[in-house]
Amino acid sequence: MHEAVLAIVAERPMAALTMEGIAARASVSKQTLYRTWPSTSAILFDALLARSLDESGAVVVPDSGDLAADLRLLIAGMVGELTDPVHGALLRAVTADILGDEALAAQHRELLLRPQLAAIADRLARAGVTDAEDAAELLVGPVLHRWLLRTRRFDEAWVAAHVGRVLRAVALA
Amino acid sequence: MHEAVLAIVAERPMAALTMEGIAARASVSKQTLYRTWPSTSAILFDALLARSLDESGAVVVPDSGDLAADLRLLIAGMVGELTDPVHGALLRAVTADILGDEALAAQHRELLLRPQLAAIADRLARAGVTDAEDAAELLVGPVLHRWLLRTRRFDEAWVAAHVGRVLRAVALA
DNA sequence: CTCGAATGTGGACGCTGCGTCTCGTTTCGC
DNA sequence: GCGAAACGAGACGCAGCGTCCACATTCGAG
Numbered sequence: 001m002h003e004a005v006l007a008i009v010a011e012r013p014m015a016a017l018t019m020e021g022i023a024a025r026a027s028v029s030k031q032t033l034y035r036t037w038p039s040t041s042a043i044l045f046d047a048l049l050a051r052s053l054d055e056s057g058a059v060v061v062p063d064s065g066d067l068a069a070d071l072r073l074l075i076a077g078m079v080g081e082l083t084d085p086v087h088g089a090l091l092r093a094v095t096a097d098i099l100g101d102e103a104l105a106a107q108h109r110e111l112l113l114r115p116q117l118a119a120i121a122d123r124l125a126r127a128g129v130t131d132a133e134d135a136a137e138l139l140v141g142p143v144l145h146r147w148l149l150r151t152r153r154f155d156e157a158w159v160a161a162h163v164g165r166v167l168r169a170v171a172l173a
Numbered sequence: 174m175h176e177a178v179l180a181i182v183a184e185r186p187m188a189a190l191t192m193e194g195i196a197a198r199a200s201v202s203k204q205t206l207y208r209t210w211p212s213t214s215a216i217l218f219d220a221l222l223a224r225s226l227d228e229s230g231a232v233v234v235p236d237s238g239d240l241a242a243d244l245r246l247l248i249a250g251m252v253g254e255l256t257d258p259v260h261g262a263l264l265r266a267v268t269a270d271i272l273g274d275e276a277l278a279a280q281h282r283e284l285l286l287r288p289q290l291a292a293i294a295d296r297l298a299r300a301g302v303t304d305a306e307d308a309a310e311l312l313v314g315p316v317l318h319r320w321l322l323r324t325r326r327f328d329e330a331w332v333a334a335h336v337g338r339v340l341r342a343v344a345l346a
Numbered sequence: 347c348t349c350g351a352a353t354g355t356g357g358a359c360g361c362t363g364c365g366t367c368t369c370g371t372t373t374c375g376c
Numbered sequence: 377g378c379g380a381a382a383c384g385a386g387a388c389g390c391a392g393c394g395t396c397c398a399c400a401t402t403c404g405a406g
Contacts, residue, residue, distance in 0.1 A: 014273035100187035141315030
């Protein structure tokens with residue numbers, strides 16, 4: 001089921017993700033799909049959710065004591081996910097759907113986004129950062145910006161520089 | 174034409190924006206629409222482009238000499254636009270379409286995003302900021318993050334704090 | 347002013363996907 | 377082994393797509 005969605009999203013333009021297409025690809029009747037999900041958006045989100053909880057087992061923010069190194073690792077990991085052809089396409093598709101569906105957006109916020117940001121904020125707070133949530137936003141926001149709007153590519157140098165800037169912003173460097 | 178698109182986008186769910194709907198609303202035949210635009214996405218983008226160039230006359234980054242005050246003004250202005258029911262809905266719709274259409278994304282990047290970021294980077298560079306483009310991204314990214322993912326509301330206090338953090342990040346505060 | 351070309355309207359066309367439905371047919375739990 | 381629940385297949389009417397045609401309107405050149 002999820003495999004079918006991933007395959008279609010990865011290899012065809014987003015608009016080609018249809019209920020009938022998924023049903024055909026997964027060798028399943030439309031009825032069965034509608035039994036569980038009301039829309040392609042819902043299946044898409046479910047696939048993302050499964051993949052997120054499954055693979056990485058919730059959110060893992062490294063904590064070695066060296067905050068700068070940990071953040072570089074964290075951002076590098078995010079970049080890796082965003083850059084991955086399959087996961088990246090999936091994320092892009094879900095993000096697009098979220099913009100037009102407030103209910104779905106709320107789910108995404110509560111189940112995926114909030115925990116992830118909270119974990120990052122936690123790590124920052126533990127290192128003595130005040131306004132840890134705003135700092136987490138400062139860390140993640142530009143990554144989203146660059147990826148979503150495809151302004152420029154990611155590279156290691158940028159990741160390091162970015163983490164440096166964020167640490168300076170929160171007065172810990 | 175553009176009015177019809179704005180009206181529909183503002184008052185109905187995004188998915189309800191159809192060629193037939195726009196044609197009807199604008200009292201125009203589908204033929205006429207297809208003569209100029211290949212898709213709803215294209216009309217949408219055109220409407221945004223017109224509105225952006227028209228109203229604000231390209232990009233205006235305040236330059237009073239007081240960098241912090243200027244940036245606060247700039248961000249407050251952005252927040253105002255993003256929060257506006259009509260312009261906000263329009264931006265959301267275009268952003269969603271961009272995620273699924275690389276050609277459209279390229280147009281958006283070149284005609285709207287790049288000039289806007291360049292203007293901000295310019296203002297920063299004039300104030301002595303190195304890596305001005307990265308700094309501009311650092312300034313705008315979190316705004317996009319908060320708006321797009323609807324994590325939290327904007328308020329004046331946050332804007333001021335955010336600008337403060339960015340200035341500290343680039344070592345000018 | 348007139349007439350031809352360009353442009354526009356209204357609507358019909360076949361097609362794809364939606365969401366619902368009815369069929370038989372598995373495939374379970376007990 | 378049997379009854380109930382779940383499933384595959386596919387037909388249904390509907391909405392929107394993108395194309396096409398017949399006819400009206402507008403407009404500029406002579």
